[in-house]
Amino acid sequence: MLSQQFLSVKDVADLLKVGETGVRSWIKHGDLRAVDVGREWRIAPRDLESFLLRHANRPPDDTTRQNQPKPKD
Numbered sequence: 001m002l003s004q005q006f007l008s009v010k011d012v013a014d015l016l017k018v019g020e021t022g023v024r025s026w027i028k029h030g031d032l033r034a035v036d037v038g039r040e041w042r043i044a045p046r047d048l049e050s051f052l053l054r055h056a057n058r059p060p061d062d063t064t065r066q067n068q069p070k071p072k073d
Contacts, residue, residue, distance in 0.1 A: 006035070006042035015048075026051070 009027075013020045024041070026032035031054075033047040053060065 004045060006044055007048060009034075009041050009043075012043055012048060031055075 007015075009020050009023045012023045012032075016023075023032065027034045027041055027043075032043065032051045034041040034043045
């Protein structure tokens with residue numbers, strides 16, 4: 001676990017192009033897992049990835065488009 005680099009709230013906000021307040025809100029409401037280190041929150045990259053997957057509008061391997069018939073010209 002300690003071999004990975006943790007992200008700060010600012011790091012996550014910058015990556016996702018959102019405000020730090022929004023990231024803190026996700027943490028407060030339990031949507032984004034974070035570790036309280038003193039007065040700062042730290043987010044593991046795998047927890048950020050899990051958060052993003054849970055909030056995606058479709059699974060990463062969306063095969064529904066591949067199984068649809070091709071339109072005729």
